Amino acid sequence: MELQKSTYATFEVNVNEEIEGSEEPGQIGDDEIKVKEELEIKVELIDFAAGNDPSSKHDQELTQNNTLMKKQIICTGNKPYPCSHCDKSFSTNSDIITHTTTHTGQKPYLCSQGEKAFSHNSSFIIHQRVHAEENPYQCSQCDKAFSMKNTLINHPIAHSEEKPYQCSQCDTAFSQNSNLIIHQRIQSEEKQYQCNKCDKVFSHNSNLINHQRIHSGEKPYQCSQCNKAFSHNSHLIKHQITHSGEKPYQCSQCNKSFSRKDYLIFHLRIHSGEKQYQCSQCDKNCSQKSDLIRHQRTHTGEKPFQCSQCNKTFSRKTNLIKHQRIHTGEKQYQCSQCGKNFSQNNDLIRHQRTHTWEKTFQCTRCDKAFLHNSDLIRHQRTHTGEKPYQCSQCNNNFSQKSDLISHQRTHTGEKPYQCSQCNKAFTLKNNLIKHQRTHTGEKPYQCSQCNEAFSQNNDLIRHQRTHTGEKPFQCSQCNKTFSRKTNLIKHQRIHTGEKQYQCSQCGKNFLQNNDLISHQRTHTCEKTFQCTRCDKAFSHNSDLIRHQITHTGEKTYQCSQCNKAFTQNINLIKHQRTHSGEKP
Template identity: 45%
Template sequence: QACVTFEDVAISFPQEEWESLNAAQRHLYLHVMLENFALVTSIGKSITLTQTLVFKLYMYENPLDDTFHHGKSCSRSVNSSKGSSHKNVAFYNLRIHNGKKLYENMKCEKNFPDGYSLGKHRCVHIEDRPYECRECRKSFKTKKDFIVHQRVHTGERPYECRDCGKSFTQINSLIVHQRVHTGERPYECRDCGKSFKERNSLIVHQRAHTGERPYECSDCGKSFKERNSLIVHQRGHTGERPYACRDCGKSFKQRSSLIVHQRGHTGERPYECRDCGKSFTQRNSLIVHQRGHTGERPYECRDCGKSFRQSNSLIVHQRGHTGERPYECRDCGKSFKERNPLIVHQRGHTGERPYECRDCGKSFTQRNSLIIHQRGHTGEKPYECKDCGKSFRQKNSLIVHQRGHTGERPYECRDCGKSFKERPALVVHKRVHTGERPYECRVCGKSFKYISVITKHQKTHTGERPYECRECEKSFKRACELTEHQNEHSREWPYKCRECGKSFKGRSVLKKHQRVHSAERPYECRECEKSFKRGGDLTQHQRVHSGERPFKCLECGKSFKGSSGLTKHQRVHSGEGVMSVENVENHLCG
């Protein structure tokens, strides 16, 4: 049978926490306690009010005033308002000091000064957990814990903050939350002076000074400062993800991760920067963002002195010194310093491209790639150079561009001393010294130093002609051929455009050119009625509807709708980043 005491409906605070509550918070506490008591008695349950409970309720309702009872043993003062409660309180206080134990547990022969303490202790002897949740089969020793847990499933949050309207499943959480509004941080660390809203936060913080990590994983031996961190970590071993999103079904190991995820559906971004107005779904993201305004970089590398705004950035950076790459691809064995690059890399094997552009249907393996791509549609270039005013779609492009002003070339070749603005350019340059030609054509066996060169070489086998002249729509296999052809347009020919003065060999070529100036879009898609100025643009667009993917990777057989998609994919096999090679066309035509 279940052990039912007033603990099932009562809420307890340690003495230290109780003393830190203000009058309003104690009043709220009293209100909830009495409400719970009334609820239980209203359904016919009989509960005996022990002297301990009488003492607690009386003290909650009557804060210490000008009249006290002083204990002889410790001079402790307790309220002695008129009535029989004074006698009970004095009796209880005396019993603590004289060691008289009136309540004995028959199982273990332990004695307790009151029935409440005995009832609470008896639950230790219950081997089972009688309160089981029907939703997830999790079980609990006390009814109170069971009731609080069920609110996870029902979404009930009965305790609401009067200041901001935020609600909570437990009154303790509300009381701690209210300290956000009052600024109260009653728990101070004696070592560094840092203060906290919760006592438990102080305890965990102090472990940073002592190095204590009392919670160890039995599977891998990793230890943690907090029990909750261990629980979440162990879900990585078991695969358990108990928090599911009702909107899309995605599940998470932590409830906090679910809450943040759901803000993606609702659009809620509750954490706003006071300096620039930018808002975030997570408080931690706001804190890191604000360091961009203040310049604070509190995490410093002991090896090289470089500092970071986030602790995680420091951890990843230090792997550059140690060579540690803990995230390994099961398909090809390639390893990474961070988990996210591994996830993106694996999409190269699976073909998954979860981020799709609503404007043109093009899809991407990374969300950031989609954001940058969409700026091509909107024309947005948010990263501006302060020296010359030139703007860019990507921050990295701005950084590389600024090196043109500063002359900085941080990537130096150890063999010849030549330096580069970008790391990929150094990687390619090194092949001059090593003679490495890592890209081999499977059709003819010819090998190449550059991935861009083999991509263009392969078109000689497929017959593809991706370079189209915008003036006359003639297409070519190689860029240099297109350049040579375009020189023909610069000559004086008999058919001249009245808009721009360009001349052409034939009337039909002039007619096609004039579409550049007009709004005419004669090439219309039969599927969606979208129209284009050039036939080549229509052909590429129609692949969105047909599913045709004519650009095939000779390494793994994966195919793509456009040549640019194939080029990017082949970097999965090569391990290269985004290439920036000067005058690469010289290798094709020179």
């Protein structure tokens, strides 16, 4: 038996030397790696048989003979088995059979427990250890155990932090040769694994398999404690730490602890300010690789995350998850004070500020404070005049993105938000929400001073100005101030002389839309304002008000010189001329 082990030890060295010398360093072919894995699996089985199962002596001798034959063929360089698909040649018949499955897609090795199939016996044997939880290879330094011998061989480098594998092009060093091979493929832009659904190409087959789960939605890795499923095993491992509550990674500067090492690394960059990931298109620097990948999608327009129900695509997975709640109606975030539910945590945080009236975001120019940071950013543009959002069709610029989106729908006529009760459609979601309150009668915005309630936040803000006397909108020409922006816009037309509202029947122009509406009634003879006492009707509300005074006898217009009172303003004006001597 000692002779057997010695013979195999010599053969293992020769095989490694032969494979390593078959191509340039760092360019080991997949088939050679697969051959090596097959041989290592067989050796593991031989060692097991030799040490623990004396009854398998005959099978052991046959396996040894086959192994020695393989060794002789590899050493001579003879490859008598050619592939009929791709002109590659192999040393043994078993190798050509294994290789052919990469063309046919055949997976003859089926797992009886999980129904997972494999093209190679070695992969099948390794997979079975997952079910058996067999980890026979244990590290002597940290007691960590592994299912594969190669993994144990590479593991001690994690203790020594040694990186013996260096890239010849950029001097980047790696602790494992497999990582160097993957890196070199990226350097050479060798991407041979292509997705058949979106044509995206990958340099490594494992990356392709992981990517395809985005399309299929497959989540083969399930947590044994909460049954939550994941598409990647690494995600499952990270998730399981949330159950244990363990945080073994501590920051040496602020003593904050983390459950994962990568979280600690990201956190340390807050202290160092390091941003090592740079965009090749705009030179923007990011502290995390994931941030760089998301940023690069702003250049490429890539949206890899697709909704399975409406086919809408997103550049970020988190945005897809938020969108899917529209279909499910899920509202998992609940306010502890009023019990209102929200589909997104950000919406809950914003809502909670309506209870506390906490205004944490303050403008540095005018000391005005806001409940939300987004409101502060929008407000600051009133000082800077910045309009970063431009329409691609008419080049009109806007200070807010929502204004641009609303404007673009004037070109398309799109009204995507429809009321479920009356089928009225709107260009903006906010307008739909406001409209729905006309059906429900909901008034969620309450004044803290007089308890009057409003259905819209804008109405509350305008109302509060009646208490504070605030007039934030100022005319740049005469410095007159207004409590409402619409009143400022109307006032500014006095200076410009702009009359944008035109009558379609006579072509007359008006400063304000209300004036146009009043004028149009002169053409239609429509009298919509009716007196409740005598059924007399009028075209304008002002005429109705004047008429109603004839019933009440009220004299609201008083002369400041003699205190005589009149029912109509025009009669007061005529009277005042008797004092001034003015002749019209």
